[in-house]
Amino acid sequence: MRAYWAIVSARFRMLLQYRAAAAAGFGTQLFWGLVRIMILEAFYRSTTAKQPMSLEQAIDYIWLGQAMLMMLPAWLDIEVTAMIRSGTVVYELLRPLDLYSLWFSRAVAARTAPTVLRAVPMFIAAGLFFGLRAPASPASAAAWLLAVLGALLLTCAISTLLTISLLWTISGEGIFQLTNTCMWIFSGMLVPLPLFPDWAQGALNVLPFRGLMDIPARLYSGNLSPGVAGALFLHQVLWAAGLILIGRLLLARGARRLVVQGG
Amino acid sequence: MLSGVRLYLRYIGVSVRSQMQYPASFVMLTLGAFLITGIEFIGIWALLHRFGNLKGWALSEIALLYGMVQVAFSLSDATSRGFDTFAGMIKAGDFDRLLLRPRNAAHQLAGQELTLRRAGRFSQGLVILLWAASALHIAWSAATIGLVVASILGGACLFFGLIVLQATLAFWTTESLEIVNTVTYGGVETAQYPLTIYRPWFRKFFTGVIPLACVNYFPALAILGRPAPWGLPWVSPLVGVGFLAMALQIWKVGVRRYCSTGS
Numbered sequence: 001m002r003a004y005w006a007i008v009s010a011r012f013r014m015l016l017q018y019r020a021a022a023a024a025g026f027g028t029q030l031f032w033g034l035v036r037i038m039i040l041e042a043f044y045r046s047t048t049a050k051q052p053m054s055l056e057q058a059i060d061y062i063w064l065g066q067a068m069l070m071m072l073p074a075w076l077d078i079e080v081t082a083m084i085r086s087g088t089v090v091y092e093l094l095r096p097l098d099l100y101s102l103w104f105s106r107a108v109a110a111r112t113a114p115t116v117l118r119a120v121p122m123f124i125a126a127g128l129f130f131g132l133r134a135p136a137s138p139a140s141a142a143a144w145l146l147a148v149l150g151a152l153l154l155t156c157a158i159s160t161l162l163t164i165s166l167l168w169t170i171s172g173e174g175i176f177q178l179t180n181t182c183m184w185i186f187s188g189m190l191v192p193l194p195l196f197p198d199w200a201q202g203a204l205n206v207l208p209f210r211g212l213m214d215i216p217a218r219l220y221s222g223n224l225s226p227g228v229a230g231a232l233f234l235h236q237v238l239w240a241a242g243l244i245l246i247g248r249l250l251l252a253r254g255a256r257r258l259v260v261q262g263g
Numbered sequence: 264m265l266s267g268v269r270l271y272l273r274y275i276g277v278s279v280r281s282q283m284q285y286p287a288s289f290v291m292l293t294l295g296a297f298l299i300t301g302i303e304f305i306g307i308w309a310l311l312h313r314f315g316n317l318k319g320w321a322l323s324e325i326a327l328l329y330g331m332v333q334v335a336f337s338l339s340d341a342t343s344r345g346f347d348t349f350a351g352m353i354k355a356g357d358f359d360r361l362l363l364r365p366r367n368a369a370h371q372l373a374g375q376e377l378t379l380r381r382a383g384r385f386s387q388g389l390v391i392l393l394w395a396a397s398a399l400h401i402a403w404s405a406a407t408i409g410l411v412v413a414s415i416l417g418g419a420c421l422f423f424g425l426i427v428l429q430a431t432l433a434f435w436t437t438e439s440l441e442i443v444n445t446v447t448y449g450g451v452e453t454a455q456y457p458l459t460i461y462r463p464w465f466r467k468f469f470t471g472v473i474p475l476a477c478v479n480y481f482p483a484l485a486i487l488g489r490p491a492p493w494g495l496p497w498v499s500p501l502v503g504v505g506f507l508a509m510a511l512q513i514w515k516v517g518v519r520r521y522c523s524t525g526s
Contacts, residue, residue, distance in 0.1 A: 024441045024442065025441075027442055028441065028442070028444065028445050031449050032445075032449065032452075035449060035453055035461075038460060038461050038462060038465065039310075039456055039460065040310075042317055042456070042460035042461075043310055043313075046314050046315070046316050046317050046318050046319075047314045047315055174291050174295065177295035177298070177299060178295075178298075181298055181299050185302055190302060190303075190305065190306040190309075191306045191309045191310060195309060195310060196309050196313070197309065
């Protein structure tokens with residue numbers, strides 16, 4: 001366990017160095033958040049009907065999405081990808097470590113470090129100037145933190161599964177585009193999930209993707225009461241556990257039939 | 264002039280043949296781009312389904328804005344690859360080679376690649392545009408169809424001009440300035456909705472500084488038979504052409520002061 005923790009902390013500190021990329025991303029995300037909010041404001045002004053989520057809650061939702069963007073498993077682990085393409089992945093197999101846990105640890109660092117770099121300035125800027133409110137209550141804040149933990153487990157499980165799929169696809173672009181498309185729609189990044197048609201809500205609630213973004217954001221703003229946080233955390237953890245199990249099975253098969261590329 | 268066109272066609276021919284060496288990969292990437300760029304419209308649809316209208320605009324009217332800007336951007340995106348990757352060329356010192364050839368440097372960069380997989384975004388935008396055209400109950404005339412085509416071409420020129428400006432900045436910074444992506448991709452996002460929904464400073468920015476409204480929103484007003492504030496929608500697409508011409512002039516200034524990083 002100590003070895004894996006060392007990997008997480010070393011990778012985390014290394015990834016914290018990419019500050020210029022984070023600064024560039026921050027400007028883009030700020031612009032993006034502002035455009036989205038102006039669009040939503042115009043929609044809310046176009047109707048008098050009661051909506052499943054207030055405008056203030058929707059604004060919180062947009063900023064939390066921008067702040068936590070890097071939590072989404074939308075980026076491949078470039079180093080492992082290169083290893084699988086070049087064949088040096090055999091060195092990974094030689095290490096006296098469990099390969100799944102090793103890759104999962106890398107994913108933990110790869111998702112948390114850039115998130116910290118971007119979330120902190122985003123919370124400050126959006127909170128001071130652009131309408132992001134504090135959590136609805138102390139209980140909501142606690143529920144949000146729990147859900148962020150669940151989201152981390154889920155995102156790392158998906159990330160690692162995608163990395164493992166590279167053992168078969170090598171390039172990975174196709175499967176990656178497909179999951180990214182699903183994730184963008186079903187996590188709430190495209191449109192806050194409560195604003196989708198009512199008939200779609202049942203399916204949206206079952207899918208794993210809302211655990212990445214939608215659940216934490218709605219708990220934060222009080223759109224979902226802190227009382228349901230436990231059940232929602234269970235939803236996140238069960239999906240994560242299932243995806244970890246699938247990942248482990250696939251990795252065991254993949255390692256057995258691994259054909260090393262290159263000479 | 265004629266030899267210039269012939270040379271450009273030669274360049275493009277080479278680029279097309281090289282991309283067609285991997286036909287399966289081409290088909291998959293194009294299909295992926297079709298889906299990914301298309302999810303944005305799912306978002307628009309979901310919001311209109313929820314709110315009914317956007318300040319009096321219906322889905323089919325917004326689809327016209329959407330289709331025009333998507334097609335315009337895809338045209339520019341497919342042809343501007345040479346300028347898009349220009350900062351890397353400066354860094355490596357490769358631009359010297361272009362300058363040694365007895366041809367205009369901008370001409371050579373424009374001919375560097377016709378990115379075929381942009382057909383994904385192009386066809387996606389075109390499908391939405393054609394749907395809008397049939398859903399809109401407009402008596403289409405040669406004049407209005409001409410205005411749609413002119414807006415698309417003007418828009419493509421505008422986006423191409425932005426990429427040229429981004430490349431030109433590299434003469435001074437040697438870095439690719441990602442911030443320009445904010446106005447290109449962000450501009451596409453912005454132009455999908457009627458200009459009036461945004462705050463005044465934002466409207467002024469996309470009319471006066473980056474004249475995106477001139478190649479999308481104003482012509483659309485005339486096409487939809489809505490009152491146009493200027494009475495000028497018929498000439499405003501020309502602003503896009505003017506923007507490109509201006510960008511190329513600034514580019515020339517950059518070329519003149521170019522100092523190789525070479526080793």
